[in-house]
Amino acid sequence: MHEIVERMKQTDVRALARAITMVENDHPEKLALLSDVFSMKKQAIYVGLTGSPGAGKSSLVNRLLTHIRAEGKTVAVLAVDPTSPFSGGALLGDRVRMNQHFTDDGVYIRSMATRGSLGGLSRATKDSIRICDAYGFDVVIVETVGVGQSELDIMKVVDTTAVVLTPNSGDVLQIFKAGIMEIADLFVINKADLHGVGKLRALLRELVMMSATEEHIIPIVKTITTENKGIDELWEKINEHHDYLYSTNIGKKQREQQLELEVYELIREEIWRDIRVFMEKGADLPAIEADTDPYKLASDLFAKWKKEGGMAT
Amino acid sequence: MHEIVERMKQTDVRALARAITMVENDHPEKLALLSDVFSMKKQAIYVGLTGSPGAGKSSLVNRLLTHIRAEGKTVAVLAVDPTSPFSGGALLGDRVRMNQHFTDDGVYIRSMATRGSLGGLSRATKDSIRICDAYGFDVVIVETVGVGQSELDIMKVVDTTAVVLTPNSGDVLQIFKAGIMEIADLFVINKADLHGVGKLRALLRELVMMSATEEHIIPIVKTITTENKGIDELWEKINEHHDYLYSTNIGKKQREQQLELEVYELIREEIWRDIRVFMEKGADLPAIEADTDPYKLASDLFAKWKKEGGMAT
Numbered sequence: 001m002h003e004i005v006e007r008m009k010q011t012d013v014r015a016l017a018r019a020i021t022m023v024e025n026d027h028p029e030k031l032a033l034l035s036d037v038f039s040m041k042k043q044a045i046y047v048g049l050t051g052s053p054g055a056g057k058s059s060l061v062n063r064l065l066t067h068i069r070a071e072g073k074t075v076a077v078l079a080v081d082p083t084s085p086f087s088g089g090a091l092l093g094d095r096v097r098m099n100q101h102f103t104d105d106g107v108y109i110r111s112m113a114t115r116g117s118l119g120g121l122s123r124a125t126k127d128s129i130r131i132c133d134a135y136g137f138d139v140v141i142v143e144t145v146g147v148g149q150s151e152l153d154i155m156k157v158v159d160t161t162a163v164v165l166t167p168n169s170g171d172v173l174q175i176f177k178a179g180i181m182e183i184a185d186l187f188v189i190n191k192a193d194l195h196g197v198g199k200l201r202a203l204l205r206e207l208v209m210m211s212a213t214e215e216h217i218i219p220i221v222k223t224i225t226t227e228n229k230g231i232d233e234l235w236e237k238i239n240e241h242h243d244y245l246y247s248t249n250i251g252k253k254q255r256e257q258q259l260e261l262e263v264y265e266l267i268r269e270e271i272w273r274d275i276r277v278f279m280e281k282g283a284d285l286p287a288i289e290a291d292t293d294p295y296k297l298a299s300d301l302f303a304k305w306k307k308e309g310g311m312a313t
Numbered sequence: 314m315h316e317i318v319e320r321m322k323q324t325d326v327r328a329l330a331r332a333i334t335m336v337e338n339d340h341p342e343k344l345a346l347l348s349d350v351f352s353m354k355k356q357a358i359y360v361g362l363t364g365s366p367g368a369g370k371s372s373l374v375n376r377l378l379t380h381i382r383a384e385g386k387t388v389a390v391l392a393v394d395p396t397s398p399f400s401g402g403a404l405l406g407d408r409v410r411m412n413q414h415f416t417d418d419g420v421y422i423r424s425m426a427t428r429g430s431l432g433g434l435s436r437a438t439k440d441s442i443r444i445c446d447a448y449g450f451d452v453v454i455v456e457t458v459g460v461g462q463s464e465l466d467i468m469k470v471v472d473t474t475a476v477v478l479t480p481n482s483g484d485v486l487q488i489f490k491a492g493i494m495e496i497a498d499l500f501v502i503n504k505a506d507l508h509g510v511g512k513l514r515a516l517l518r519e520l521v522m523m524s525a526t527e528e529h530i531i532p533i534v535k536t537i538t539t540e541n542k543g544i545d546e547l548w549e550k551i552n553e554h555h556d557y558l559y560s561t562n563i564g565k566k567q568r569e570q571q572l573e574l575e576v577y578e579l580i581r582e583e584i585w586r587d588i589r590v591f592m593e594k595g596a597d598l599p600a601i602e603a604d605t606d607p608y609k610l611a612s613d614l615f616a617k618w619k620k621e622g623g624m625a626t
Contacts, residue, residue, distance in 0.1 A: 034608040035609045227346065260601045267611045271588055272581050274583055275577075286533075292572050294572045295344045295348040296344075296348045297576050299345075299348070301580055302584065305584075306587070
């Protein structure tokens with residue numbers, strides 16, 4: 001058992017933070033660490049919360065935290081900071097608002113950012129969800145700003161993804177686009193005191209009916225975070241969805257499919273690490289000039305690497 | 314010389330379209346094709362246009378097209394459709410507006426989308442820029458919606474990146490975030506007839522002074538697409554920047570650095586193709602269950618693959 005994992009077992013919160021940093025930085029011992037972590041997982045509820053910038057996700061998470069803590073459950077929040085400067089990422093204020101939970105041992109809040117990770121933000125976040133689970137949190141919430149490819153990827157790991165919308169934001173038009181209906185397990189109409197809520201609800205209703213089956217319809221929950229309204233129903237629906245997943249075996253199947261994808265992803269990362277070492281050692285790498293053909297050079301180097309057997313480490 | 318490239322030489326536009334599709338779909342002959350393409354490149358001006366959704370980028374590109382065509386130059390536009398459903402991607406209307414250029418042989422417009430490409434949208438776009446260059450276009454414009462990681466990556470390939478902003482959009486705050494100052498060669502204040510233009514310009518001015526050198530300051534151009542204002546100045550500044558790059562050797566150095574990164578990227582892609590073949594052939598791949606440890610399995614499979622020498626193909 002890795003030393004960091006041993007310390008996590010003793011609920012040393014610094015070990016938890018250190019483990020996430022190791023994952024973000026692609027520490028050489030990452031796979032060994034995560035394998036230990038995986039053996040310790042306790043089946044926390046994994047909740048994803050996503051939606052457009054300005055939908056009030058941070059305030060919603062804040063209210064949800066208070067609600068879940070009142071039930072005596074512990075919560076980890078992984079806030080994924082987008083690399084996109086235009087997506088209206090969580091400004092400092094959002095994080096600061098969560099400060100009220102900072103002195104609570106039952107709450108852990110961490111901003112996830114792309115650092116050196118070969119696998120990128122989504123890989124590091126997926127690993128961190130499992131680290132929080134292993135540490136012992138009852139609930140792990142992943143909050144993402146916007147739904148880019150890496151966020152969609154993250155949402156495949158969580159059990160229940162809540163998509164947060166607001167009246168008159170025009171987001172519904174976008175929902176029809178790439179993948180969003182596939183990941184939504186729950187719709188939240190936040191700022192439900194705004195004009196236009198009826199129209200949005202009607203539209204969403206049409207949308208969810210398209211994918212409805214006899215035993216399952218995607219729920220739509222209305223919330224007003226400023227008045228703390230609808231938070232109890234949101235939490236209830238999240239739990240109902242979790243029960244639905246694991247009572248029907250759907251959740252188990254989802255996790256299996258996801259694990260298979262992850263094996264490929266992790267291998268790809270390892271290979272990439274290997275080839276970088278190989279190339280950095282290769283003193284005979286030709287100098288690259290402005291007219292160097294990258295396609296031919298890549299082809300040649302790959303052939304050379306294959307011949308020499310990927311034996312870099 | 315690849316048959317498709319031969320046909321491109323005879324300015325067969327269907328061959329051009331086919332080449333881009335081959336790149337998007339990771340055709341097995343991709344590297345060979347692109348190596349031929351690379352040998353044919355004619356040093357077109359590569360222009361990137363990016364900015365937040367709603368900044369009017371498509372209208373701007375449309376006006377720019379007309380302006381460049383009036384100079385007798387040919388233009389290819391690669392419109393990168395984001396996978397993010399929330400980023401307010403180009404709606405059909407924007408594309409349709411470009412229709413006026415559809416009957417013009419000197420204009421080629423193509424939407425780039427993530428299909429099967431291992432390297433993703435940014436890899437396919439970078440390859441397609443070179444394909445358009447080899448085909449003979451004088452100018453290649455890449456329009457991206459938002460600036461996520463893959464857009465930032467694309468912008469490293471172009472010579473001149475124009476960042477489009479609008480008054481009162483609040484985007485300036487975001488500019489300080491990840492990487493945007495590093496890629497901006499030119500700021501465009503679009504919708505410059507709106508209130509707040511003075512304030513935005515003052516803010517941008519402060520920003521560009523921070524990175525200004527004696528010989529170079531990032532220009533700020535005001536445009537009003539609805540009135541066709543400022544388009545001539547925008548095109549002039551793009552050309553000035555291009556001249557600056559290649560008269561000072563900076564452009565050459567940038568291309569060299571970029572090529573080196575691309576060699577790594579292309580090799581990574583090849584390896585990934587190799588490992589997939591290896592794994593698909595591997596009948597002894599264990600069945601994945603909900604409690605399978607992906608980290609250990611990836612570690613084991615990687616060791617096995619290294620031992621068997623990456624000799625899959």
